Amino acid sequence: MKNNIAIIGGGNLGQAIGSGLLSQGFSAKKLTITRHKTELLSKFKTLGVHVTSNNAEAVKEADVIIIAVKPYKIESVLKEIQPEVKKEHLLISVVSDYSIKEINAHLTSSPTVFRAMPNTASSVNESMTCIASNNAKTKDETVVKSIFDALGTTIRIDESLMDAATVLGACGVAYVLRFIRGMIQGGIEIGFDAKTATDIATQTVKGASELLLQQGNHPEAEIDKVTTPKGCTIAGLNEMEHGGFSSALIKGIKTSYDNISD
Numbered sequence: 001m002k003n004n005i006a007i008i009g010g011g012n013l014g015q016a017i018g019s020g021l022l023s024q025g026f027s028a029k030k031l032t033i034t035r036h037k038t039e040l041l042s043k044f045k046t047l048g049v050h051v052t053s054n055n056a057e058a059v060k061e062a063d064v065i066i067i068a069v070k071p072y073k074i075e076s077v078l079k080e081i082q083p084e085v086k087k088e089h090l091l092i093s094v095v096s097d098y099s100i101k102e103i104n105a106h107l108t109s110s111p112t113v114f115r116a117m118p119n120t121a122s123s124v125n126e127s128m129t130c131i132a133s134n135n136a137k138t139k140d141e142t143v144v145k146s147i148f149d150a151l152g153t154t155i156r157i158d159e160s161l162m163d164a165a166t167v168l169g170a171c172g173v174a175y176v177l178r179f180i181r182g183m184i185q186g187g188i189e190i191g192f193d194a195k196t197a198t199d200i201a202t203q204t205v206k207g208a209s210e211l212l213l214q215q216g217n218h219p220e221a222e223i224d225k226v227t228t229p230k231g232c233t234i235a236g237l238n239e240m241e242h243g244g245f246s247s248a249l250i251k252g253i254k255t256s257y258d259n260i261s262d
């Protein structure tokens with residue numbers, strides 16, 4: 001990748017993106033990460049990444065700007081960087097609930113603006129990133145896609161689905177981790193120590209995902225292969241459903257969706 005990238009907001013997601021890029025061989029010299037508490041970015045500094053609290057300076061040196069601050073901070077950041085943003089810049093916002101139109105309203109130079117919704121698995125190059133833009137040139141789309149392809153898998157979506165992408169893909173990491181925690185707790189109750197239960201639960205979740213990813217089957221088709229008539233799997237699964245398992249998940253997803261806007 002030839003681009004110089006500035007990540008504005010080196011927090012949980014900004015650092016995950018930075019780590020993911022570096023582990024794919026992206027040059028530390030071409031990467032800048034900003035935040036106020038720069039001491040919390042020392043591991044990046046050690047690797048040769050330019051670490052600064054000066055957003056304007058970071059933007060000046062970059063051709064791709066990734067904004068990764070909290071939604072309530074984006075307007076002040078846009079005001080701060082606005083004088084340095086040029087038409088040639090690719091500006092990617094990973095900020096939830098802030099539209100391309102709202103971003104453009106703060107910029108006079110008309111850069112090409114994208115929204116992307118990666119997740120924290122960017123740090124291990126296993127993100128699912130949904131990308132949206134309005135009338136971006138194919139060559140710019142290719143650049144943005146290549147950045148997030150380095151961090152995992154990408155899908156292009158319409159911007160109207162960005163809130164849904166935020167919930168399913170980004171919040172989704174937390175839902176799955178809570179599921180894994182539940183499996184671990186159950187595993188300990190039936191006899192495993194915490195480490196062994198964690199090893200079994202995490203690999204089992206990975207394997208179940210791979211069955212769908214690699215074979216493209218419907219989850220129920222794979223479930224049918226596990227459930228022996230009158231067996232323990234179906235007994236446990238039905239008990240989970242009696243407790244509202246799928247329903248709780250669906251309701252939680254809808255509740256997250258309803259809570260995106262402040």
Ligand SMILES: NC(=O)C1=CN([C@@H]2O[C@H](COP(=O)(O)OP(=O)(O)OC[C@H]3O[C@@H](n4cnc5c(N)ncnc54)[C@H](OP(=O)(O)O)[C@@H]3O)[C@@H](O)[C@H]2O)C=CC1
Nearest residue numbers: 009010011012013035036037068069070071094095096170
């Ligand atoms: N976390 C996640 O899983 C995901 C988050 N997102 C979105 O990404 C954005 C960031 O989320 P997340 O990483 O969790 O949040 P964090 O609070 O962890 O990170 C945001 C960072 O921005 C820095 N910051 C604040 N103000 C400025 C500023 N003026 N200039 C530069 N840096 C600044 C803060 O550091 P300091 O105080 O040192 O300045 C902070 O570390 C949010 O909009 C969120 O919606 C999207 C997908 C997934």
Ligand SMILES: O=C(O)[C@@H]1CCC=N1
Nearest residue numbers: 096166167170171172
């Ligand atoms: O919970 C949040 O607000 C952010 C958005 C996506 C993931 N975390």
